[in-house]
Amino acid sequence: MKDICPICEAKREIVNIVFPEVFKIRGEDIEVESSCLKCLTCNSIFDDPLADDDSVSKAYREYRRRHGMVQPDELKRFRIKYNLTQSELSEILGWGVATLHRYENGSLQTAEHDKELKSAMEPHNLLQLIYENPDALSEDKKKRVIEELQKEEQETFSKEELKHVGAL
Ligand SMILES: [Zn+2]
Incomplete structure (x- = not known):
């Protein structure tokens, strides 16, 4: 997709990159799928401002699910x-x-x-x-x-x- 790259400060070809990320939460490894954006011109990686949940929140959500805790x-x-x-x-x-x-x-x-x-x-x-x-x-x-x-x-x-x- 074409979008504004915050580093180039111009419209660039931007791709979404999905990668596994592990968080240690109360001694437990919780792996979540994180995502970020990459500008194909300057190769900079930055956060997706439109992502609904950040990775830590996702990890907490998974931790609560595993332990039957209230979301x-x-x-x-x-x-x-x-x-x-x-x-x-x-x-x-x-x-x-x-x-x-x-x-x-x-x-x-x-x-x-x-x-x-x-x-x-x-x-x-x-x-x-x-x-x-x-x-x-x-x-x-x-x-x-x-x-x-x-x-x-x-x-x-x-x-x-x-x-x-x-x-x-
Ligand atoms: Zn760029």
């Missing part, structure tokens, strides 16, 4: 589902808001935080956390989220009951 988009979906802001959810979890922000943006969570997060993603446990941190949400929001969670919890229970009698 950033799952965390974000969970928060949005209850219409919570980052600061509200971090209050509920007892984390700093910067921590939650980093996790949603691709930082690798600690194993401890991952455990807490998975637990909080269960309606019953999230309810418990909201009761334990009564100031995390405004009264209106708390009422609405609690109602939603109770409804969800009931639905889970009735499904389990149906399974019990063999209806599902």
Whole structure:
């Protein structure tokens, strides 16, 4: 493809190069496919500004997949589902808001935080956390989220009951 080479500062023939890259993450080798761009005129190699994920984020994603950890988009979906802001959810979890922000943006969570997060993603446990941190949400929001969670919890229970009698 013809594109601007940042080194030549002119339109050049640019090719995409894909290569394996290994990252050591918490003592584990994680290989991902990295890509970069190369200008065929000056032979310079540079990052693809349009690449959706950088290589480190890709490696973290793979590490989380291997260890069954929560991915950033799952965390974000969970928060949005209850219409919570980052600061509200971090209050509920007892984390700093910067921590939650980093996790949603691709930082690798600690194993401890991952455990807490998975637990909080269960309606019953999230309810418990909201009761334990009564100031995390405004009264209106708390009422609405609690109602939603109770409804969800009931639905889970009735499904389990149906399974019990063999209806599902
Ligand atoms: Zn060039």
